[in-house]
Amino acid sequence: MLPIQNFKDFINHNSLFAQSNKILLAVSGGKDSVLMVHFFKLAGFDFGIAHCNFNLRADESQRDENFVRMLANSLEVPFYVTHFKTKSYAAIHKISTQMAARDLRYNWFEEIRQSENYDFIALAQHQDDAMETILLNLTRGTGIAGLHGILPKRDKLIRPLLFLSREQINELIVKNDIDFVEDSSNLSVDYARNKIRLKVIPHLKEINPNLEQTFEQNIQRFSETELVLQNVVSELRGHLITEKQNNLYLEVAKVKTLKPQRLLMFELLRPYGFSELVVIELLQALDKQSGTSFYSNSHRITIDRKNLILSPVVTENQQLAFIHINDQTVNILQHKLSMSFTDEPYFERGSERAFVDADKLIFPLVLRTWQSGDKFIPLGMKFFKKLSDFFIDNKIPLVEKGSVPILINGNGEVIWLGGMRQDERYKVTPSTKKVAIFSLK
Amino acid sequence: MLPIQNFKDFINHNSLFAQSNKILLAVSGGKDSVLMVHFFKLAGFDFGIAHCNFNLRADESQRDENFVRMLANSLEVPFYVTHFKTKSYAAIHKISTQMAARDLRYNWFEEIRQSENYDFIALAQHQDDAMETILLNLTRGTGIAGLHGILPKRDKLIRPLLFLSREQINELIVKNDIDFVEDSSNLSVDYARNKIRLKVIPHLKEINPNLEQTFEQNIQRFSETELVLQNVVSELRGHLITEKQNNLYLEVAKVKTLKPQRLLMFELLRPYGFSELVVIELLQALDKQSGTSFYSNSHRITIDRKNLILSPVVTENQQLAFIHINDQTVNILQHKLSMSFTDEPYFERGSERAFVDADKLIFPLVLRTWQSGDKFIPLGMKFFKKLSDFFIDNKIPLVEKGSVPILINGNGEVIWLGGMRQDERYKVTPSTKKVAIFSLK
Numbered sequence: 075m076l077p078i079q080n081f082k083d084f085i086n087h088n089s090l091f092a093q094s095n096k097i098l099l100a101v102s103g104g105k106d107s108v109l110m111v112h113f114f115k116l117a118g119f120d121f122g123i124a125h126c127n128f129n130l131r132a133d134e135s136q137r138d139e140n141f142v143r144m145l146a147n148s149l150e151v152p153f154y155v156t157h158f159k160t161k162s163y164a165a166i167h168k169i170s171t172q173m174a175a176r177d178l179r180y181n182w183f184e185e186i187r188q189s190e191n192y193d194f195i196a197l198a199q200h201q202d203d204a205m206e207t208i209l210l211n212l213t214r215g216t217g218i219a220g221l222h223g224i225l226p227k228r229d230k231l232i233r234p235l236l237f238l239s240r241e242q243i244n245e246l247i248v249k250n251d252i253d254f255v256e257d258s259s260n261l262s263v264d265y266a267r268n269k270i271r272l273k274v275i276p277h278l279k280e281i282n283p284n285l286e287q288t289f290e291q292n293i294q295r296f297s298e299t300e301l302v303l304q305n306v307v308s309e310l311r312g313h314l315i316t317e318k319q320n321n322l323y324l325e326v327a328k329v330k331t332l333k334p335q336r337l338l339m340f341e342l343l344r345p346y347g348f349s350e351l352v353v354i355e356l357l358q359a360l361d362k363q364s365g366t367s368f369y370s371n372s373h374r375i376t377i378d379r380k381n382l383i384l385s386p387v388v389t390e391n392q393q394l395a396f397i398h399i400n401d402q403t404v405n406i407l408q409h410k411l412s413m414s415f416t417d418e419p420y421f422e423r424g425s426e427r428a429f430v431d432a433d434k435l436i437f438p439l440v441l442r443t444w445q446s447g448d449k450f451i452p453l454g455m456k457f458f459k460k461l462s463d464f465f466i467d468n469k470i471p472l473v474e475k476g477s478v479p480i481l482i483n484g485n486g487e488v489i490w491l492g493g494m495r496q497d498e499r500y501k502v503t504p505s506t507k508k509v510a511i512f513s514l515k
Numbered sequence: 516m517l518p519i520q521n522f523k524d525f526i527n528h529n530s531l532f533a534q535s536n537k538i539l540l541a542v543s544g545g546k547d548s549v550l551m552v553h554f555f556k557l558a559g560f561d562f563g564i565a566h567c568n569f570n571l572r573a574d575e576s577q578r579d580e581n582f583v584r585m586l587a588n589s590l591e592v593p594f595y596v597t598h599f600k601t602k603s604y605a606a607i608h609k610i611s612t613q614m615a616a617r618d619l620r621y622n623w624f625e626e627i628r629q630s631e632n633y634d635f636i637a638l639a640q641h642q643d644d645a646m647e648t649i650l651l652n653l654t655r656g657t658g659i660a661g662l663h664g665i666l667p668k669r670d671k672l673i674r675p676l677l678f679l680s681r682e683q684i685n686e687l688i689v690k691n692d693i694d695f696v697e698d699s700s701n702l703s704v705d706y707a708r709n710k711i712r713l714k715v716i717p718h719l720k721e722i723n724p725n726l727e728q729t730f731e732q733n734i735q736r737f738s739e740t741e742l743v744l745q746n747v748v749s750e751l752r753g754h755l756i757t758e759k760q761n762n763l764y765l766e767v768a769k770v771k772t773l774k775p776q777r778l779l780m781f782e783l784l785r786p787y788g789f790s791e792l793v794v795i796e797l798l799q800a801l802d803k804q805s806g807t808s809f810y811s812n813s814h815r816i817t818i819d820r821k822n823l824i825l826s827p828v829v830t831e832n833q834q835l836a837f838i839h840i841n842d843q844t845v846n847i848l849q850h851k852l853s854m855s856f857t858d859e860p861y862f863e864r865g866s867e868r869a870f871v872d873a874d875k876l877i878f879p880l881v882l883r884t885w886q887s888g889d890k891f892i893p894l895g896m897k898f899f900k901k902l903s904d905f906f907i908d909n910k911i912p913l914v915e916k917g918s919v920p921i922l923i924n925g926n927g928e929v930i931w932l933g934g935m936r937q938d939e940r941y942k943v944t945p946s947t948k949k950v951a952i953f954s955l956k
Binding site: 209210212213214216218266270273280281282285288289291292297298301305306334337338 | 649651656657659707714715719721722723726729730732735737739744747774775778
């Protein structure tokens with residue numbers, strides 16, 4: 075009695091995964107995730123179930139875990155469970171319980187995915203979640219990028235239930251007499267989202283009873299508009315930005331002809347970490363005396379007579395070397411970095427060498443020592459970690475921190491914590507066309 | 516005690532009008548419009564006050580009129596008033612009371628503006644109105660064009676109070692002890708807008724107390740994104756559409772490379788009246804057998820082997836002639852149309868000749884006789900009128916309808932009801948660079 079063809083159509087239309095893939099389902103035991111399990115079973119897909127026990131409400135958390143375990147057992151599919159000390163993790167990292175639960179959850183799912191050879195992680199988010207996200211973004215302030223809602227697929231995360239509204243899910247649960255638990259740790263419901271869900275959307279649905287479908291169409295139009303903007307900006311980047319002696323140059327005269335200037339400059343400078351406010355100030359200062367500088371966390375932009383000069387920020391005691399696209403080796407401190415390229419999508423595990431998607435590199439790269447505020451996404455993880463925390467976790471003494479060479483992309487992002495761990499964002503994937511191999515001696 | 520500098524800054528920043536301009540203020544007597552009057556007085560601008568009595572609630576309507584008249588008298592500025600039979604107008608035209616009031620109001624304001632030599636008409640809409648419009652558009656379905664809210668300036672309409680929120684207006688009214696009437700005919704409040712205003716926005720403001728300012732920034736980003744899209748589409752139009760023998764051609768091979776295809780094709784075909792649904796069907800049919808046609812009200816698009824052929828729709832008994840950019844005269848029925856161009860922004864009043872903004876012309880133009888559904892905006896008016904209604908109002912006998920030559924733009928819009936009245940949208944304005952002069956013999 076489930077609309078299994080619609081489910082399959084949605085998966086195919088959005089290229090979520092192939093029939094032969096193994097999918098890890100994130101299952102809390104609530105309506106949405108339990109319905110997703112039944113869809114996967116009925117469709118005959120190969121899947122396992124992962125459940126996080128956040129230990130936020132002792133009895134209920136245990137009841138949820140038991141329920142999901144029994145569901146997995148009855149369907150004869152693999153079951154993975156983990157227990158988190160969410161509150162103490164939140165306290166240690168000085169983040170909200172909700173953020174802590176998110177961090178812990180995504181990192182663990184990704185670990186299981188890799189160790190148990192699953193292709194994707196499926197989350198049971200639906201159309202109302204997407205709609206709520208858009209209304210939240212609008213309320214808090216956003217540009218076009220905040221209007222695409224929740225994407226059906228991003229990296230290893232898929233959302234195969236985005237073709238259903240909450241109402242449709244409730245109907246399917248009732249009609250098919252499906253058991254579930256009232257989710258005791260509904261992580262996605264924070265204060266603001268709850269307001270949008272319970273107080274705002276019901277009124278919008280009185281105006282338009284087909285609100286979810288209308289938003290689905292809005293989202294398609296906005297996503298396509300976003301793509302047009304991205305295409306324009308990436309073409310502009312090629313025309314406007316030139317590299318000279320470790321710096322990037324933008325001709326002031328050309329910047330002045332940009333239209334609409336604010337949006338395009340913001341999008342051009344976004345990869346270097348400049349905020350909209352700084353971009354507005356920069357544009358207002360264009361005609362004033364030259365020499366003024368503006369800063370992001372990783373870069374400085376200086377108004378010269380005819381050019382804007384964009385350069386990575388270096389602190390005083392720091393060792394730093396630039397790596398250009400034709401360099402083969404670069405020296406810093408007692409280290410020697412070698413770089414080579416191959417067209418084979420190839421990599422090896424290990425910490426001595428880094429295998430990087432070369433198309434993501436923005437030259438000149440920078441090899442430098444640690445500075446305060448550095449962060450990266452350790453390979454295999456989903457979330458940022460401060461380098462200082464990473465050093466502590468890996469028991470690197472404070473005094474040695476300053477001698478670890480760090481490879482930085484032209485946009486200020488960490489590519490490789492030299493000799494230790496590379497960044498998730500730059501790893502080789504099945505769609506990588508060219509691989510850059512870095513090694514340290 | 517009014518923030519007069521902010522008011523002036525907003526006017527200058529958005530180039531609403533010049534110090535020397537005469538402005539006609541639309542004043543209902545409610546808080547917003549009365550506050551606007553006080554701002555104009557304090558700023559020392561040259562203005563008059565126009566009030567519509569819609570006769571919707573007898574006593575209150577008279578009270579409102581008296582209040583606004585006294586306000587105008589006390590400030591010693593010109594006062595214009597009119598009385599409408601709103602309900603009977605609505606009944607005759609089969610539209611809602613609210614639509615009727617809008618039509619009547621805007622048309623009358625424009626008449627007064629022209630006859631009394633005002634430069635602009637000022638409406639007292641504020642930030643909350645803009646925010647409500649965006650949320651309404653989102654709820655009912657929209658693309659990026661529905662997210663710019665209410666523009667500070669469009670044609671002769673200006674909104675100088677868009678720098679204030681409703682809350683700020685209420686505060687200013689109380690602090691300055693300004694008299695007003697509770698607006699008995701609050702035209703802008705329909706059922707859906709009321710829901711957004713009273714039930715939705717208060718909850719969003721609990722999430723973000725600075726909601727109005729946040730939306731103002733959202734609107735700027737969205738407007739700029741919309742401009743990027745418009746630039747891309749207009750460049751694409753030049754590359755993609757070629758004219759041959761009265762028809763427009765789009766190469767199928769090029770259409771297939773468009774990315775994102777749906778949005779760009781929709782925007783390219785929008786001037787010819789094709790809906791998004793028809794565009795989606797057209798794109799799905801691209802690979803199927805050729806010969807299939809799709810229709811808008813004014814155009815047909817046919818899939819040929821290598822091309823999409825776009826042509827104006829002609830009914831069977833209709834007389835029709837095409838006018839190409841190099842034509843000087845064209846014959847149809849007993850009429851002879853002449854066309855010439857001048858670079859002087861020049862026009863004369865009268866019905867024998869039409870003076871048209873040449874940059875708005877899309878060749879080939881069409882000269883044809885009346886067909887059912889034809890509508891236009893008569894010069895000096897703000898809203899569409901059916902040609903059939905216009906003929907009735909001007910006492911043209913039914914039998915003569917078929918012999919009036921109508922000049923149609925390449926996008927299907929009426930340019931000139933030959934020898935009678937030209938369309939508001941194509942008139943010569945101060946920003947016109949090239950004038951096309953049409954005359955009929």
